[in-house]
Amino acid sequence: MSLKWIGEYEVLETIGIGTVGTIYKAVKTGATQPVAIKLLLPSVSENELIYRRFEREIEILERLNHPNIVRYYGSGKWENQLYYVMELVEGASLREVLNRKGRIRWQETVEIGWQVCSALQHAHNHGIIHRDLKPANLFLSKDGRVKLGDFGTALDTAAVNLTEMGLTVGTYYYMAPEQIRAERRISGQTDLYSLGCVLYEMLTGQPPFRGENSAQIFDQHLNIPPFPIRQHSPSCPETLERVVMQMLEKNPDNRPFNARSAQGALAEALVEWDEHELEKMEAQHASAVELPEQDQPILKKLLLSTHHEITSEDISWGKLSLLAIVLIAIISLVTWLAD
Structure with missing residues (x-):
């Protein structure tokens, strides 16, 4: 069963799964801006050393506030699993x-x-x-x-x-x-x-x-x-x-x-x-x-060019597929008329 809520955050999708935690894309009730949530895996939540290190990661993020560091928004506990909320970098x-x-x-x-x-x-x-x-x-x-x-x-x-x-x-x-x-x-x-x-x-x-x-x-x-x-x-x-x-x-x-x-x-x-x-x-x-x-x-131009390459390639393959279908139809029509 997929996770739907973490506290007051509605889970939209899973972004990634690591060795100690899962990262979700979520949105807070009443808000529109999505965030990322890192939730400690239940399989390691009972491990005292991992639990304390996750707490220390939260403490570190609380001290950092810089435009080139993923921003920290807060933390909490959900069904005995620690989590923290951070900026979603899209x-x-x-x-x-x-x-x-x-x-x-x-x-x-x-x-x-x-x-x-x-x-x-x-x-x-x-x-x-x-x-x-x-x-x-x-x-x-x-x-x-x-x-x-x-x-x-x-x-x-x-x-x-x-x-x-x-x-x-x-x-x-x-x-x-x-x-x-x-x-x-x-x-x-x-x-x-x-x-x-x-x-x-x-x-x-x-x-x-x-x-x-x-x-x-x-x-x-x-x-x-x-x-x-x-x-x-x-x-x-x-x-x-x-x-x-x-x-x-x-x-x-x-x-x-x-x-x-x-x-x-x-x-x-x-x-x-x-x-x-x-x-x-x-x-x-x-x-x-x-x-x-x-x-x-x-x-920014680099990021745009990377996305453009992906988009352009997708469009090109789509056009090629459509062209192939049209050519097959034309060949079939010509063959039928010749007969």
Whole structure:
């Protein structure tokens, strides 16, 4: 039997199912704006450690309020299952965009990186290390914003007794060397390494390290430098390549000092290309109001082009099918008349 209500929220559809929770699209009674609800699975609700970590995720989200982080609206309990309500980002995940396009232009990569750095700096200022930054956790909204989500494995540096320092968490394509070694020294530079992996993939169409299994990929993260980006993407400016390669340094001390400094370095690469584009990007980031169409940042154009490709392809197949039916009818008619 499908779930219809969670407290005062009417469930509209299931968005996704994870290892500890299910995410639903829902709308509050009397409201019109849909939201997303993450509900702890009943099978793990009795697990004290998972239950406490879910509570800690809620506590982390309560402390974060930033335009580039999925907004938190509140939490509660439904039939002994914890849940929290968050912003529903209606657009596409970066994973979906990359699956569709393979890789994206370096200008779009800069803008995504610039916005993610802003989100990371806010989180780091509040003592939160994301620890699982990857394309699937970055969402592109219809107004051209990037939203960082899923803080389920985030490290709260003020509560290390629960989110254990020295615990190996993350996704192996995007894990920093210190995460792989389960070191106690996890910092903002750890997230910057993961962001470097994401930017590398956006520019080249593949993560910096690949292998047949996690052990091979871990070995490369620990010991092998990535191939230069410009070997895969000659159009990438040298300035941008240097920034991304610095993020991918094995030693955290050799990475950018913090997310803000990485953001500044990314902005420099964009300024060299088009200072007006940077101004549009900053204006959209600072404003809650949608800009006029001519001033829309390149990221919104990326999302629109992705949806356009899907729509155009669907229309093309429909036209082809209709054309085939018409041709068959004509051939049948000609054959009948000939007889």
